Amino acid sequence: MKLYVYFIVLTGLILLTVTGCCNIPYNIHPASTKNQSRCEAIMSNLAKNDPNSKLTWFDAKVIGVEGKGWTDTEGYYERVPAKAKGILTNAALNYGKHSSGLYVRFVTDSNTISARWKLRNKELSMFHMTAVGVSGLDLYVHDNNTWRLVGIGRPLQFPVNECVLAGDIIPGTYEYILYLPLYNTVEQLEIGVDPGSMFAKASKQTVKPIVFYGSSIVQGACASRPGMSHVAILGRRMNRPTINFALAGNALMEPEVADLLCELDPAVYVLDAVPNCHVGCLNANFEKFVVKIRSAHPDTPLIFFEEICYPNEFHTLQKPTQNDNITFLKLFKQLQDKGVKNIYYITSKDFIGTDGEAFVDLIHPTDLGFMRMADALEPVLKRAIKKE
């Protein structure tokens, strides 16, 4: 009899290890609590002991941050690989170390969800971007086959903030995405839930990611909160992992960057570097950049964004983006003429409109702009990925 119990326990432990235990199916419904007790027990062992808090805290590393193209980053909540230190300029590295595009996906039945996060940079906001967008958190829940905002993390001080992201939740087990700051770096992140709650890593997304490369806009300037960059919006809409390899102000399409991007294996590349890479840069780098990616990934769709046209150009003698886009379109057509397949081009007019209302300054979109960008990119992504 004792041997019989031993085998049951052993088999259970093996199954737990093999299945990953907490990989709960993607669509969690409030009534779906079948995995609750198993996951609760296991995750509870990984909870941090905090006698000063009424909540049970988990280091987000326990479930793992997503949206990283490389695991070997200098800081855990950074995007660029450690080896990029000798490759990228310091300016590019600086932005590449921001947590933009990183997110944590978890499942819990807690009535309350809190977060405690430590920031690296004391500049909590920018003159044209809120502290929530620059240094805050953003929580979405999967509900009725869509993702919906349920709370934000307010960065009110430096370096550590703690706040309730969501409370008074309708009882049930839900899957959440927690987005990390767009223009700051998280040093440490903990998620707090009610004692005794289930807390588990969400099931792995098995489809290939969408990789974004680009300028400050792709990094998320100036979304009001981390979940409102077009990268985040489209990750939700497409139900796909996203990797944000934006390097604000430094998206110059250098061959070394192409080499890094080639290491990834995405469903599609979205390339939006022209706001940084102007005529000279385009002529020098663009074709080589594409050739490198095409050599490594012959069939992966490449979607190109034209440079976003400044909303005041109708009123100024100089049209800074005009020459860039003429050159860019010419180079794009040359690619087509050379038989490069699976490439797409989205005009500024199509993705940001022409009314000028979608900018906070004369360069960066607001949430209104990012929504327009997502609306324009979504059908192209669907076409590109379907074709693939």
Place this chain on the structure above:
Amino acid sequence: MKLYVYFIVLTGLILLTVTGCCNIPYNIHPASTKNQSRCEAIMSNLAKNDPNSKLTWFDAKVIGVEGKGWTDTEGYYERVPAKAKGILTNAALNYGKHSSGLYVRFVTDSNTISARWKLRNKELSMFHMTAVGVSGLDLYVHDNNTWRLVGIGRPLQFPVNECVLAGDIIPGTYEYILYLPLYNTVEQLEIGVDPGSMFAKASKQTVKPIVFYGSSIVQGACASRPGMSHVAILGRRMNRPTINFALAGNALMEPEVADLLCELDPAVYVLDAVPNCHVGCLNANFEKFVVKIRSAHPDTPLIFFEEICYPNEFHTLQKPTQNDNITFLKLFKQLQDKGVKNIYYITSKDFIGTDGEAFVDLIHPTDLGFMRMADALEPVLKRAIKKE
């Protein structure tokens, strides 16, 4: 002969005084420079002497700020009348003294337009609102029968900022609107133009204004810049003056506030106080508030906004806005039953949508939200004003 010259000069001076000289027709086209020399000469006399600047600076008071319901305000760039000091609470007064909804309309042919403004409060931004929105400036130009963004004033320091709003402008004479900060108070404002440029007050708008009364949302939280509150957007779209009498957090529909609003003579009142005035407040104040306004303005349309539904209410046990809106709709229908005419009701679903994406936190709209609010309100305004 000398007497003849004397009469010509005298007649000219009389004409200048009677016509107001610089009331240039509303639609200014680049080629329209017929009033240039007259206005240049006259305004030049009012320019400030600033030997340290290459520009010619004008105090905005010279042409006058617009969007004020009362001229007798304590500070020039405030909205509430001085007498409100004994009527409103200190909290309400505090917000009523912010410059939200104030704007300067001018005409110039300058190649460059700069601004220098002094702020009262050192909190340049809020955690969920950019410094540009809280403390900055926003410049639009009238172009091709619409208004378009051409520049912003970046508030990078306290108390005085100076920056170029627009430069390298295509030669021509244009009409501009300069919007003032939404959550700070301007103490002083100067506009700088190229020496020798024409600088004039834009022609008076002769139609009645739209008066807005409401909470922090109506005051503009959390537009990315001053021109993106729905009040500003609709002022541009409707080509009408707007008066923003929002009192963030303090829109409680007290009888004293109704008395103040009755002093105005608008084309329409837009009333959006339910985010602050909940069930008890509504039951106590709403009907009396409307009766007072109706007594003073029997035919002026009243447009009511339902309380904006929090984007996370689908996920929480408590639905804070639900009871408010049930009560509000009941009271609104009672007005209809009593035969009160020309009243309109806009639901939260209709003005902000149900996807939850248009908020920066769980209460305040972003530019995406304000655009939705403007889109929803515009046809109702047009119907209401046409009917009137």
